[in-house]
Amino acid sequence: MSADPDAVVVGSGPNGLVAAVVLARAGLRVQVREAAAEPGGGLRSLPLFDDGIVHDICSAVHPMAAASRFFREFDLAARGVELRVPPVAYGHPIDGAESAIAYSSLDETCARLGIDAPRWRRLMGPLAVRSRQLVDLLLGDGRHLPRDPAAALLLPPRVLAHGTLLANHAFAGKRAPALLSGVAAHSVTALPSLAGGGASLLLGHLAHSTGWPIPVGGSRRIADALIADLTAHGGSVRTEAPVTDLRELRKTPAILLDVHPKTLLDLGDRLLPAKAGRRLSRAKEGPGAAKVDFLVSAPIPWLDPELARAGTVHLGGTREQVYAAETEVARGRRAAEPFTLVAEPMVTDPTRGRPDRRPVWAYCHVPNDDRADPVELVTRRIERYAPGFADTVLAARGVSAHELGEYNPNYVGGDIGAGAVTPLRLVTGPFPGWDPYRTPLGGVYLCSAATPPGPGVHGMCGYFAARNALRREFGVREMPELSYRPAP
Structure with missing residues (x-):
């Protein structure tokens, strides 16, 4: 990607990749930054003991x-x-x-x-x-x-x-x-x-x-499909490319964070208002x-x-x-x-x-x-x-x-739900208000499982965060089509 991106997504878990797909489908230049050597977050699969045996490293069964x-709209089968x-x-x-x-x-x-x-x-x-x-x-x-x-x-x-x-x-x-x-x-x-x-x-x-x-071939097949669609629409994924301070991305119009709320506190410690910082620091782990x-x-x-x-x-x-x-x-x-x-x-x-x-x-x-x-x-x-x-x-x-x-830094202490699961948290996320994805920092959105509707490989946290970012930062009110169209 030669030009500066319109949006950077930090973290390549399922919600981060979904957010990136939605933004790229809307015509934005999108870059995903992933600290690990392999993208996918909770959708990683690897051979552990034998090259011919596929093990799911995090999630394995996918009802959602x-x-x-x-x-449903993205149509994995297609x-x-x-x-x-x-x-x-x-x-x-x-x-x-x-x-x-x-x-x-x-x-x-x-x-x-x-x-x-x-x-x-x-x-x-x-x-x-x-x-x-x-x-x-x-x-x-x-x-x-x-x-x-x-x-x-x-x-x-x-x-x-x-x-x-x-x-x-x-x-x-x-x-x-x-x-x-x-x-x-x-x-x-x-x-x-x-x-x-x-x-x-x-x-x-x-x-x-x-x-x-159960995905044939491993959970990574879901991540592979999301990444393939992202790159087909001009986006990119950079692995071994951690973001340690949000000021690194200050020229980017929209930043979407597929991270734990306490990671947001680390990334934006010098930028967040004191009240927001206290709220994030008090977040209870599951x-x-x-x-x-x-x-x-x-x-x-x-x-x-x-x-x-x-x-x-x-x-x-x-x-x-x-x-x-x-x-x-x-x-x-x-x-x-x-x-x-x-x-x-x-x-x-x-x-x-x-x-x-x-x-x-x-x-x-x-x-x-x-x-x-x-x-x-x-x-x-x-x-x-x-x-x-x-x-x-x-x-x-x-x-x-x-x-x-x-x-996986999103699993603080092994908490795979990105925070204690309560009915209030599932509705409000870390930032109570009409837009639970928007942080107090302009142009910065949280799209991880810490936001509604909560944990699970469903992609909806990333979907809603991308929708809100498109509307507020770019004036795009109609969501892009997500169905698969093979290249001619």
Whole structure:
């Protein structure tokens, strides 16, 4: 790019790349600056133990990439990115061989829930029917009236019923409450909570609509598609090009930051008003994630064979056990049996490895900045529900919460949500006001998961930040078309 850019995006995570794509599609000269050697942020995939085995370094399963407004318009499939949906979206072993299973089919799911089948159908059925409208509402900027009021009216009673102590009375059996609590735990906060209730409804119903897909070839394929579109429209990505002070970019009309709020404090320390600086410095971190990448010689030997068909498995036991573990970690203490997520991508994507050399992705919730190596802990958690798993492990790499934060500065202390997840934070972000993406610095916008609608690979934080920057800084009020058009 010969001329000075109109916009610089700092950070090449999914939100940063989405923001860059939107700006470039609007005709701006866009440059992405990335401190790491590889772009993609939470969408990186690498061979760790064997050149032919692909491991997802951060995110692995992408229900929101299949459902969000940006990715629907961007059309990953047309760009050669296949999001393959496993027959079982997520499973949840409870004790021994007893498990709860969320199938793509709502009928099939209910068939295994026994006494709670009618309640699960009443909970998830109406949400699945209005899935697109519901996703657009929950992944919106929180500042516009819903396009479908009927979809909006479905939420309040359900969030209250499953995001408060009322959840203890929502079901009669063990399977349905365990299944829902595992999805609520994706909010990485004390449970029950309104944020957890919202997460359980959003992610839970997607199992029965667009699914919980795994990208063929690894999560990096999503980042590759975004970068290809950016460069096709004149943008560029510079790796190993950190920005350490916003004054480096003072000639740039628009700066969009896909960074943690405390990174903004570091970048603009001498420029930010004192009040804004204090607000950022007081931002509370969420619990951490400790990650393990396994190379195994055989599929995970789950006691319940149905779990072998699941793209994602939640290890947490009963609802009461999930709630207790998540609340303990949110209070800054290690849980004896932490909530653990496991994904075996070759369930649906055989290109990731070979029958005798297979990647397994896992992480558990721990206190923020915890420094313990998680390999033994996570292995033990999997062994409880899949005896003999340890015997299949050929190699393992543990990344503590502290190390995860060092690897990706957006994950401070291993907090993959860019801050503690609360309903207020999901609506206001770090800067309460009508425009939660605009910072007190002229022309500078925050577009990370710290802004509405919050964490997840959906791109909507970057989309909304780019929209607001286009309107305010460049007078562009009509959003550009995002669909794929191959070169003639």
